[in-house]
Each structure stands twice: as structure tokens, then as C-alpha cells.
Amino acid sequence: MPFLAGKWVAGRYSPRPTSLGNVSSLLPSNQSSATHFHSLAELMLERLCSILPTSKGRFPSIKSWLPSCRPARYARAISGRQNRISFCSVNSRKKPSTCSRRFKVTTPTELPAMPSSLSLSLPLSPSLLMQQIQSSHSKKGNPKTAGVLPLTVKQASQAMQNPFDDTFTVYGADINIVTLLGMVVDKEENTSHVSFALDDGTGRVDVNCWMNGQEMHTCKEILKVQNGGYVCIYGHLCVLQGKKSIVALSIRLIVDFNEVTFHFLESVYVHVLRANSMGHNIPSNQIGGSITSYMQAPSSFYNDLVDYTPSYPVNTDGSPEACVRRVQSIFEEPHNLTLEAGLHVDDVIRRMNGFGIQQVRVAIELLVNEGMIYSTIDDDHYRSTSG
């Protein structure tokens, strides 16, 4: 299994080959694809265990994946041979302040309409690949939007749409291409496009595949699939007629069903990795969690995510109005009314579990504009006008 672990330092990704895996194994091997997802799933479990310190010993039956094993090679067929190279950092547990970013780059031989940062059509030489990635990152200048994100339909349904454009946000970062895996239902075929719903057990999402242009090659497997077949979809999340749906860039039939296990483990893994990178642990039953401190780690890739609020409202009252009401009630508490200087903004934020810093600040501004509170000794202290 080829792994190049790298580190994000000061905004630049520096790859280095690790001892885990032979880099030259990117070259074709004779290993059959049947064992790939089996060992991939096991590896994913091992990785998850390594980045979840509390889970040590909880999964004792994981077979240890020995680097000396002949590495499995990702071999995917889209309409030919496609190799997916996964870059993981092994440092994510030991040095939480050193950011690690996991992203995948697909290098199909026949390219779907992918954004330029991912349009790599080259022979599988790892050094060339890394150069391409680095150059595409510096070109685009916004590495946050590179990469392919594995999601469950439930996670995708919780992605928040950015107000100013058509992109979505998950884990506080823009998402570009997502991958989903599930069963095809309600398939409808036209001359120009195929549409179906993808049911992965966590929900259903509408998928559209426009069969002209490049998608015709990368999505043509959908023509062979019947209702009830399992597919893996790479595509963009978008809003069509008011509903979130997927525009498929590439569709592939599942033949090895260990991939199903692998996909869900991968979604969990990426979720945990991003949560750890954001500098706080996601509480066990909350995806959004509460940000109680700003993120540390200036070298963190996610440092500029410090302004993002959690993408998922933690409770059903995650709306801005509920936030404003709660902030107002905090200011109007009898004890707080007596304070000369009022409350510091940080105190309010600390009490607003489940709401992000930005949300609270917006709420405070709104209250100031409405005349409910006013600033006292400085811009960070506010007091209620009532009482």
C-alpha cells in the first residue's frame, strides 16, 4: 500500500515517504483486486485506532497490518485503470499541533470534468504526482478546496451552504468533490442524463449524471447498473430545485463489497482527523460540538478555520434567532444586570455551548443595533440596557 506521509508546515505541504509501504508499489503489480478492500478496511481500522487514544484496546481483534506485507495496490476501474493514492500522516496522534491533512487524488486515465487542481493525467510516478499536487496547490492558492471527501448521505445532508456562492461547507472547510457509496434506486434514464437516488442506509440523495461531455465516459457504468446495485459516486454537492443533490462526475460499480465497509470507515476516519485538526475533540454524540477555545497551532492547515463555526447545529435550536435570544437572556440575568462593566464577550461565548464564536459575535452585534445592549468599558464588554 503506497503511503506518503506529509506534514503541513507554514501553509506548505511537504511530503516524505515513510517506511510504511513501498513507494515503488505504485507501479503495476499482479495482486488481484479481491484482497484490496479487505486489507484497506483493516488498515483504516488500524489508523482509526491510532488516532483515537481512548479506543486503544477496544478493538482487540484488529489484525495488525505489517509493513512487510506485500502492499495492496489500489486498482480501480472507471473506464480503464485508475489509481487512487492516499496521503495520510502518521503523526496525527503524536503531534496534534502539527497539522496533518489527508486528501486523496484520483488519477483516472480518462478524466471526468474535475477542477484544475485535480486534473492529473500522468503515469504513476509518485514524485511526479507530488510535484503536480504541489504546483496545483500553489496555482489555486486555496488548498482547502482540493481533495475528495468521503461522506455518508447523513453527513452530506448536514453540509451548510455558503451564503455567497454555490459551495458547501463541512467541518468548517469548503468541500469540493465528495464521494458517496450506496444502492441505486429509482433509476431513470434519458438521452441526455441519468438520474437516480443513492441510498446508503443513512439517507437518500438524488444524483444526476449528465451524459454529455466527459461524464459520458466516466459515468457510463451507471447505464449497466440496475436498481439495487451498489455504486461509488464521485461528484459535487449542489442545490437543485431547492434540494441538495449530487452532480456525478464519475460512477463506478462495486464488485468487492469490502469497499462498503471501507467507505464508511473512511468517512469516520476523515471526520475524526478533521475534528482533531480543528483543535478540539468532537463530543461523542455531537458532530458540531462546542468551540470553547480558539485553535492553537499556527502551523495548522486549519488555522484559518478559526473563524468558522461548526457546520452542524448541535441542537435543533441552532438558528441565529435562538442564538440571539439566548445571548440576550444571558445579558439580562439579574446578576449580570448589576455589573457596572457588564459581561465580557468571552464569558458569553463560554456559556453559549453549541454555538460558535462567530455566531455569538453576530448575535451581540444584532442586539447592539437593536438597542438591547450597549458596550461599556471597551468593545469586548457589553451590558443590557434594561434594568
Added chain:
Amino acid sequence: MDTSNPAALVNAELLKRYVGRRVRCVVKVVRAEGNSAFAGLTSDSMHISIKQASPISSLSQFVEVIGVVDSDRSLRAEICTNFGDNFDMASFNQLVQMANSDYQPLFM
């Protein structure tokens, strides 16, 4: 996008948590029980009974059953999908445990 009717990933010990609800479970086919039912071995090595399933001759060694839980040892199948003959139950079992404990919000 519709997440109103999820099917939880389960093994045998989690069946009792979802009685009457829709679940997904991968089982290894053990033997037929009559015409339209069979006994299956779940990922945590317990035997459960799958009712209203396709005939066993059309099933591969591992089958994903999506259906409604009847009791803590039986499942009424709606959809049976052949998952082939090479399926890693150990990894799947750990996925099921994760999906029902720490990472449940990602799935349900």
C-alpha cells in the same frame, strides 16, 4: 435529500435495540429454513433467522439484508443483496460498533 428513514448497521447483539425498525445487516448464509427463510451468521458470530428472503440458491455466501427487525434473533427481509464470497466480517463488525456508539451522528 432524505434522511428520514435510515437503516441502522447492526449485528446480532444490536438487533434488540432496533426491534420494529429498519436495519441493515450482513450475514453469512448458513442453511435454509424452509422455502423463504434462512439462518445466517452475523458479524459477531451469532445465529439469526432471516424471513421472507430470496431463495437460498440465488444467494452468495455473504448477503446484506435490509429489513425490519422482528425479534432479537430474527429479521424480516425487504432487500437481499449478494455481497459475494469474500467479505471481511471482522472489519464490518467493528464498523457496526462504531456506527452505533461514538459515531452514530454520522449515520443516523
